[in-house]
Amino acid sequence: xxxxxxxxxxxxxxxxxxxxxxxxxxxxxxxxxxxxxxxxxxxxxxxxxxxxxxxxxxxxxxxxxxxxxxxxxxxxxxxxxxxxxxxxxxxxxxxxxxxxxxxxxxxxxxxxxxxxxxxxxxxxxxxxxxxxxxxxxxxxxxxxxxxxxxxxxxxxxxxxxxxxxxxxxxxxxxxxxxxxxxxxxxxxxxxxxxxxxxxxxxxxxxxxxxxxxxxxxxxxxxxxxxxxxxxxxxxxxxxxxxxxxxxxxxxxxxxxxxxxxxxxxxxxxxxxxxxxxxxxxxxxxxxxxxxxxxxxxxxxxxxxxx
Numbered sequence: 466x467x468x469x470x471x472x473x474x475x476x477x478x479x480x481x482x483x484x485x486x487x488x489x490x491x492x493x494x495x496x497x498x499x500x501x502x503x504x505x506x507x508x509x510x511x512x513x514x515x516x517x518x519x520x521x522x523x524x525x526x527x528x529x530x531x532x533x534x535x536x537x538x539x540x541x542x543x544x545x546x547x548x549x550x551x552x553x554x555x556x557x558x559x560x561x562x563x564x565x566x567x568x569x570x571x572x573x574x575x576x577x578x579x580x581x582x583x584x585x586x587x588x589x590x591x592x593x594x595x596x597x598x599x600x601x602x603x604x605x606x607x608x609x610x611x612x613x614x615x616x617x618x619x620x621x622x623x624x625x626x627x628x629x630x631x632x633x634x635x636x637x638x639x640x641x642x643x644x645x646x647x648x649x650x651x652x653x654x655x656x657x658x659x660x661x662x663x664x665x666x667x668x669x670x671x672x673x674x675x676x677x678x679x680x681x682x683x684x685x686x687x688x689x690x691x692x693x694x695x696x697x698x699x700x701x702x703x704x705x706x707x708x709x710x711x712x713x714x715x716x717x718x719x720x721x722x723x724x725x726x727x728x729x730x731x732x733x734x735x736x737x738x739x740x741x742x743x744x745x746x747x748x749x750x751x752x753x754x755x756x757x758x759x760x761x762x763x764x765x766x767x768x769x770x771x
Contacts, residue, residue: 472497495611502707527634547578573627625731635721649711654693661689664723701738732758
């Protein structure tokens with residue numbers, strides 16, 4: 466049995482009636498985000514059978530002809546709903562596109578698209594979105610407590626936010642692929658936190674402070690969680706937005722699916738660093754005032770989706 470390479474916490478500790486167990490969870494989770502920006506959570510309440518069903522319907526969709534898939538790519542949605550074709554997105558400051566295609570499901574005012582060719586696609590992913598939202602809400606509560614803030618501060622900040630479930634297909638790597646291309650080039654997430662359902666294969670790595678890459682295993686029953694740029698901004702750098710990547714497989718026959726759930730605050734949310742975090746990080750704000758909406762639009766342009 467392989468052991469995980471990042472801290473692992475049990476959400477049932479936080480949901481228990483035991484204050485010591487709750488505090489142990491908060492401390493372990495917060496310390497992991499402060500140290501390396503990543504942890505894994507077990508007993509998270511997301512149905513493992515539902516996760517596997519989501520991967521099955523995703524594979525059915527991504528195996529459709531390219532012309533059919535592109536019917537669900539609406540340029541006016543800036544890649545925030547429906548299909549995004551292979552090679553369109555690239556990491557910030559990385560000139561070569563990532564080796565992936567994906568689909569977005571959201572919960573805000575933008576309309577979701579529904580592939581008629583795969584009838585179970587929409588209901589399956591909508592239910593997964595709902596279950597991940599419940600898990601994320603509890604993690605945000607724990608994070609707020611770690612910061613010494615009111616329990617509901619971060620969770621309420623996401624009400625009305627454009628939180629997105631992304632279903633990613635990494636096809637087998639073509640022999641014609643650019644030598645510098647990766648399945649997902651080194652990057653940091655934009656949002657508050659990301660919940661990554663167990664991927665169908667390994668490949669995810671985080672960059673340690675010493676510059677070396679640490680592999681993160683895709684293990685059954687675990688959801689990988691990392692903090693994004695918005696949480697780093699809000700906490701004045703106390704909680705880390707860690708650079709990570711998805712490397713190419715050893716041979717060109719492997720495909721990979723993954724499903725990150727990007728938790729976003731509402732557009733009008735103020736991401737000005739919290740006074741409590743400023744006091745813990747030297748006493749001076751090192752990040753400028755900005756709203757979540759302005760921050761997101763800026764980053765969408767940088768990664769090629771807008």
